[in-house]
Amino acid sequence: MAGWARWCYRHRLVVLVLWVGALFGLGAASSAAGTNYANVFSLPDTDSSEAYGLMTRAFPERSGDTDTVVWRVSGSGTVRDTAVRERIEPALREIAAMDGVGEVASPYGAGPASAAQISADGRIAYAQVTFTEQADAVPKELVEEVVATAQDAERSGLQVELGGQAITRTQEPPTGIAEAVGILAAAVVLFLAFGSLFSMLLPIVVAVFGVGTGMLSATLLSHVTDVPEVAPLLGSLIGLGVGIDYALFIVTRHRRAILRGQDPEDAAVLALNTSGRAVLFAGGTVCIALAGMLVMRMQFLDGVVVATTLTVVLSVLAAVTLLPALLGLLGPRVLSRRQRRRLAANGPEPAEANGAAARWSAAVQRRPRAVAAVAVVVMAALAVPVLSLRLGATDQGNHPETQTTRQAYDLLAEGFGPGFNGPLQIVAEQPDATGLVERVRDVDGVAQVVALPVPPESGLSVIQVVPTTSPQSEGTDDLIDTLREEVIPASGVEAHVGGVTAVFKDFATVTGERLPAFVATIIALGFLLLLIAFRSLVVPLTAALMNLIAAAASFGVLVAIFQWGWGAELLGIGKEGPITSFLPVIMLSLLFGLSMDYQVFLVSRMHEEWVHSRDNARAVRIGLAETSRVINCAALIMICVFGAFVLSGDMEGAMAGIGLAAAVALDAFILRTALVPAAMHLLGRSNWWLPGWLERRLPHLAVEPREEEPVAAPVVEAEEPAPYGVSVVHGFVRSEDGEPVADAVLTLISVGGRQLDRVESLADGSYILAAPRAGSYLLAVRARGYEAGARHIRTSDEPLVQDLVLGEDEVGSRPLA
Numbered sequence: 001m002a003g004w005a006r007w008c009y010r011h012r013l014v015v016l017v018l019w020v021g022a023l024f025g026l027g028a029a030s031s032a033a034g035t036n037y038a039n040v041f042s043l044p045d046t047d048s049s050e051a052y053g054l055m056t057r058a059f060p061e062r063s064g065d066t067d068t069v070v071w072r073v074s075g076s077g078t079v080r081d082t083a084v085r086e087r088i089e090p091a092l093r094e095i096a097a098m099d100g101v102g103e104v105a106s107p108y109g110a111g112p113a114s115a116a117q118i119s120a121d122g123r124i125a126y127a128q129v130t131f132t133e134q135a136d137a138v139p140k141e142l143v144e145e146v147v148a149t150a151q152d153a154e155r156s157g158l159q160v161e162l163g164g165q166a167i168t169r170t171q172e173p174p175t176g177i178a179e180a181v182g183i184l185a186a187a188v189v190l191f192l193a194f195g196s197l198f199s200m201l202l203p204i205v206v207a208v209f210g211v212g213t214g215m216l217s218a219t220l221l222s223h224v225t226d227v228p229e230v231a232p233l234l235g236s237l238i239g240l241g242v243g244i245d246y247a248l249f250i251v252t253r254h255r256r257a258i259l260r261g262q263d264p265e266d267a268a269v270l271a272l273n274t275s276g277r278a279v280l281f282a283g284g285t286v287c288i289a290l291a292g293m294l295v296m297r298m299q300f301l302d303g304v305v306v307a308t309t310l311t312v313v314l315s316v317l318a319a320v321t322l323l324p325a326l327l328g329l330l331g332p333r334v335l336s337r338r339q340r341r342r343l344a345a346n347g348p349e350p351a352e353a354n355g356a357a358a359r360w361s362a363a364v365q366r367r368p369r370a371v372a373a374v375a376v377v378v379m380a381a382l383a384v385p386v387l388s389l390r391l392g393a394t395d396q397g398n399h400p401e402t403q404t405t406r407q408a409y410d411l412l413a414e415g416f417g418p419g420f421n422g423p424l425q426i427v428a429e430q431p432d433a434t435g436l437v438e439r440v441r442d443v444d445g446v447a448q449v450v451a452l453p454v455p456p457e458s459g460l461s462v463i464q465v466v467p468t469t470s471p472q473s474e475g476t477d478d479l480i481d482t483l484r485e486e487v488i489p490a491s492g493v494e495a496h497v498g499g500v501t502a503v504f505k506d507f508a509t510v511t512g513e514r515l516p517a518f519v520a521t522i523i524a525l526g527f528l529l530l531l532i533a534f535r536s537l538v539v540p541l542t543a544a545l546m547n548l549i550a551a552a553a554s555f556g557v558l559v560a561i562f563q564w565g566w567g568a569e570l571l572g573i574g575k576e577g578p579i580t581s582f583l584p585v586i587m588l589s590l591l592f593g594l595s596m597d598y599q600v601f602l603v604s605r606m607h608e609e610w611v612h613s614r615d616n617a618r619a620v621r622i623g624l625a626e627t628s629r630v631i632n633c634a635a636l637i638m639i640c641v642f643g644a645f646v647l648s649g650d651m652e653g654a655m656a657g658i659g660l661a662a663a664v665a666l667d668a669f670i671l672r673t674a675l676v677p678a679a680m681h682l683l684g685r686s687n688w689w690l691p692g693w694l695e696r697r698l699p700h701l702a703v704e705p706r707e708e709e710p711v712a713a714p715v716v717e718a719e720e721p722a723p724y725g726v727s728v729v730h731g732f733v734r735s736e737d738g739e740p741v742a743d744a745v746l747t748l749i750s751v752g753g754r755q756l757d758r759v760e761s762l763a764d765g766s767y768i769l770a771a772p773r774a775g776s777y778l779l780a781v782r783a784r785g786y787e788a789g790a791r792h793i794r795t796s797d798e799p800l801v802q803d804l805v806l807g808e809d810e811v812g813s814r815p816l817a
Contacts, residue, residue, distance in 0.1 A: 005272030005324045009265055012325035019209055019322050026216035033220060046506040047484055051498025054427040054460055067164025069095075069150045070126045070408045072415070074157045078122035079107070084158060091153040092127055100142045103130040124415030131166060138166045147404070163396055163408030171403050178647045178657075179236055183208070185640030186244050193248075193633045194255070196336040202251050202326055203637075207243030210318040211236050214311030221306060228300055231307035233653045237645055237660070238590055239311035241638040242286060242597075246279045246319040248637065249601065252630050254327060255334055259343060260749060261778060261790040264334070268327045276320050282600055283316035285529060286593030292522040293585050296514050298507075301585060308590075346788055361625035364674065365617060368681035375675035379666065383552035385559040391511055392472055392578025393504035394651040397421065400573070413470065417447045422471025424502055425452075426463040426483065428495035433461035436491045440465055443487055445479040471501045472577045480505055508581035518585060522592045523547065532698055533600065534607050538687050542679060543599045546671045551591055554663035555584065562655055571646055573654045580652050587656065591663045594638070598672045602627050606680070607688075612772065616685050624677045635668030729793065730768040731803040733761045733781060740765030741806055744783035771795045781806065 008015050071088060073079050079088075089108060096104040105128040107117035118125045129146065131138045143166045154160045183204055190200040215232050253275040257267035290309045293301045332340060364371050397413075399406035412420050428436060433451070440463060441449045448466040465483070469475035480502055488495045523544045530540035558579055560566045565576030606623030613619060642664065645657030680687050729748065733741040744761040748769045756777065761767045771777060774796045782788035786806035793802060 001276055001320075002269050002273045004320070005269045005276065006265070008321050008324040009268050009328040012328035015321055015325035016329075019318070023209060023212050023216075026213055026220070030216045030219040033223060046510065047496045048498045048502040048506045051425060051427045051496035051502070054429065054496065055425065055462065055498060066128050066130045067146075067162065067166050068126050068128055068408060068412070069160065069162050070124065070411045070415075071153075071158060071160045072124045072411050074123075074159070077157070079118055079125040080122060087153040087155065087158065088127075088160075091149050094149050095129060095146050098142060098145060100132055100138065101129060101146070102132045104128070105130075119415030121415075124411055126412060126415075129164075138169075140169055143167060143170050151404075159407075159411075161404045161408035161411055163405045163412070167408075168396065168399075168405055171399075171405065178645045178653070179211075179240060181647055182240055182641035182644035185644060186240075186637045189633065189636050189640060190244075190248070194251075194336070195338065196334065198330050198333050199251055199255065199336075202323065202330075202334070203244045203247035205326065206247040206318045206323050207240050207315065209322055210243040210315030211239035211311060213318075214239050214307075214314045217310055217314070218307040221310075222303075225303065225306060226299060227303035227307055230652050231304045233645070234304060234586060234656060235307040235311040237642060237653070237656060238286075238308055239315050240641045241594070241660075241664075242283070242312055243315035243318065244637050244641065245597065245634040246283065246316060247323055248634050249275045249279060249630065250319060250323055251327075251334070258332065258335060259339065261780060264327070264331045268324050271327075272320060272324055278600060278604065279316060279319050281533070282593075282597040283312055283319075285526070285596040285600075286312050286590070288525055288529075289522050289589045289593040289596070292518060292525065292592075293589055295518045295521050296511070296585055298510070298582070300507075301582060304582075304586060308586075312593075346782060355629075357629045358625040360628065360673070361621045361677070364624065364677050365621050365681055368678040371674050372678035372682065375670050375678065378670060379549050379553045379675075382666070383549070383556045385556040385564065386552050388563070389555060389559050390474070390563060390578045391508035391581040391584070393507070394577055394580055395421065395471060397470065397472065398575045398577045398651055401575075406575070417466060417468060418470040418473070419447055419467030419476065422467070422476065422499070422501040424465040424467065424480065424483070424497055424499045426465060426488070426495050426497055428461040428463070428493050429459070430493060431456065431459055431461060433463060433491075433493055433495070436461075436488070436493050436495060437463055439487050439491050440483065443479070443482060445469060445475055445482070471504075476501060477505055504581065508578075511581045511585065515584060519548075519588060522588065526592060526596055529596070530599065530603075534603055534688075535690050535695060535698065536688050537690055537694075538683060539603055542676065542683075542687075543595070543603075546599075546667075546676060547592055547595050549675075550595060550663055550667045550671055551588055553666050554587070554591065554659055555579075557662040558583075558655060558659045561658060571654075571658075573646060573651065580655055583652065583655055583659065587659050587663070590660055591667070594660075594664060595667050595671075598631050598635070598668055599676075601631060602672050602676065610688055616687060617681060620677050620680045620687075624673065628673045631668050631672055635664050638664045728768065728770055728799045729779065729795065729802050730766070730799060731801050732765040733767060733783070733804045733806065734765055735786070736805060736807055741783050741786065744781055744786075744806070747780045749778040749780060 069092070071079065071084075073081070073084055077084065079085075085108060089106070092104050092106050095101055105114070105117070107114050107125040107127060117127065131142075147162055147167065147170055150162055151160050187200055187204055190203060191197070194200055215236055218227060218232050218235055221227055250271050254267050254271035257270050258264060262270065287309050290305050290312070293305050327334060335343070396405040396409045399409070401407070409421055426433075426436065426440065437449055437451055440446060445468050446465055447468040448464075450464050452462040452464050454460055454462050467473075467476045467479050469479070480497055483497050488497075526547065527540040527544050530543050531537065534540070561571070562573070563576055563579055602623060605627050606619045609622045610616065610619035639661045642657045642661035646654045733744045733746070735741055740761075740763065742761055742763045742765060744765070744767075746759055746761065746767050746769060747755060748757040748771060749755055756772060757769045759767050759769060761783075769779070774794075776792060776794050778790055779793050779802065780788070780790040781804055783806060786808060789804075789806070793800060
């Protein structure tokens with residue numbers, strides 16, 4: 001990893017050109033090829049899929065999307081009035097004449113089919129507009145022209161609304177607005193964290209390249225495999241989050257190394273060889289978690305796995321190649337001007353953690369039981385709503401009340417019944433199913449039954465059933481079960497219940513059945529990875545439990561907002577309804593991966609300290625103090641990015657954004673910085689227990705490399721060459737005039753940046769420092785009125801005499817040598 005990082009740093013222009021070329025090349029290719037997204041919701045071996053297969057035999061497949069124009073007359077008039085027809089019919093003829101519109105079915109035509117498009121009270125009617133292309137291929141300008149033409153027919157007492165998939169596109173906010181808002185919010189957080197414009201830009205640029213290449217690649221892949229429309233949105237959501245966070249971890253380590261006295265190039269190599277390794281590990285866990293969705297055996301999710309995994313892989317690749325190249329372009333400017341001046345004036349910073357993070361860590365150590373109890377109560381309270389979780393599908397009835405698609409949906413429900421927006425189709429494998437029609441008509445919950453005309457040669461019967469309840473109602477689910485389990489078997493006819501509503505119900509049922517196996521798979525994978533990484537049984541068990549708690553609490557938040565409607569209209573996300581059936585699978589995959597990121601980052605520092613000191617309390621305290629700030633900053637960035645997807649205009653995107661934002665907030669601010677360290681304090685040394693037989697059989701996987709030979713760093717003048725090979729370092733600190741320097745602060749620092757010992761020189765200038773073992777270290781010294789300095793030393797079994805000479809500081813005007 002070190003050699004790779006140094007190559008990218010030194011050949012930065014080559015790396016930058018390659019990434020820019022890849023981004024623009026993929027952009028040109030995807031622009032020329034266009035998109036070919038496919039929402040394949042059917043499931044093999046389900047009743048609705050059988051019905052769908054038979055329907056393709058009964059009716060030729062239509063290539064165009066069918067949308068609806070709905071109008072209502074208020075007052076005492078009806079839609080049949082001459083004044084109403086004189087306004088509506090010209091608009092329908094104008095729409096029918098538009099290039100790209102195949103057919104318009106008007107309620108003012110002849111025959112019973114047209115008459116059925118007018119409500120029983122005569123106040124509501126609808127016309128069906130069939131385009132020549134599917135919804136995502138219909139030009140947006142054409143759809144906007146259809147909407148404008150239809151709504152121009154409005155007048156006082158005549159309301160005109162439109163519904164359908166193509167119409168929905170006119171209500172979507174501009175493409176990329178959610179991503180732009182998320183990036184802007186992340187930029188503010190990064191600037192406050194770093195205090196440097198260049199440092200703020202680095203994670204954002206890396207994330208944009210990773211997400212950009214990932215989304216463009218997914219667009220091209222949509223031509224060779226089924227990629228659902230929601231996949232690019234989810235890919236950009238997770239890609240921005242992990243891309244910015246991974247770059248943040250590396251940049252933070254790089255800046256810390258420079259502040260502790262290292263050269264920018266060596267600091268970049270150290271950052272990639274430590275945090276970069278953790279990023280590779282974390283990115284791998286996210287990809288494994290996403291691949292866990294394949295356990296569900298759902299074709300729809302396969303495309304989501306492809307798009308999101310590809311985006312994560314490219315985000316990780318950008319973090320370990322493009323980022324070191326950009327660090328090479330910036331050099332010391334990765335620090336703010338104030339930090340560079342302070343480094344020049346005061347020398348390297350001490351390695352010990354301080355500030356609010358250190359105080360919080362000490363508080364957790366003092367009162368672990370109280371902290372753990374409060375965290376458990378909060379998470380349990382948030383998880384209560386998950387007990388009423390109901391999976392299903394969203395439709396235009398969940399759109400905000402101000403949108404024309406929602407109003408058209410409500411008008412159709414008002415005029416033709418709630419079930420009109422989601423009719424069922426019973427497909428019987430015989431040409432005459434009159435007896436079945438009569439049986440269905442007598443079933444409670446059925447508003448209307450009609451046998452649809454089918455080609456005689458098909459040998460099938462198709463019965464359209466309009467429920468009395470809405471597509472998302474539990475009553476409609478019960479009706480489907482009644483038809484399948486009681487009515488159809490009693491009729492003696494081989495038949496299947498299909499339609500969009502039945503497909504979504506089957507999707508939710510299969511998801512619920514396979515979800516336990518999916519959860520067990522990703523929990524087992526996480527346990528195994530952490531077991532190998534930290535050589536402990538308790539740490540992965542704790543992580544698995546925390547993942548389940550975080551999932552329950554985040555789904556509780558989802559249920560409260562989207563299913564119970566608490567604050568849904570306030571957030572502008574529409575009417576409450578069931579949770580989208582595929583969302584738990586996607587959210588659990590992403591939550592697992594992100595939780596692993598934070599767990600690895602937190603526990604790896606604790607594990608490092610435990611290996612050195614064998615003091616669990618110290619290891620947990622220092623690990624939390626040194627990582628909680630970065631974890632919280634990374635979490636805040638993800639919350640901004642995920643939360644911004646409420647503005648995506650897509651209900652599934654809004655659900656995923658709010659759910660993941662809640663999950664990350666709870667995981668970072670409550671679990672990783674409160675409950676996990678509190679539990680580890682209570683468990684004590686048993687955190688790190690592993691049976692000897694298992695230790696001998698486990699492979700070794702190092703998230704962080706062993707400390708290696710240090711690189712060159714600023715040195716202060718020494719009176720004699722530094723001998724090699726001692727575990728104790730001692731000597732005198734003197735001025736250039738030979739006078740002893742008292743109260744000089746001397747710090748012995750490991751190459752990884754951990755403070756090992758710190759002392760102050762005595763009145764005669766003498767000092768003694770202890771190294772834990774023979775090896776390479778950084779010796780830093782600073783004293784009031786003198787220039788700070790540092791030099792690298794190597795210790796062995798003999799004491800090392802290191803006399804230091806300090807030059808007078810000329811009011812901090814000269815930079816550190």
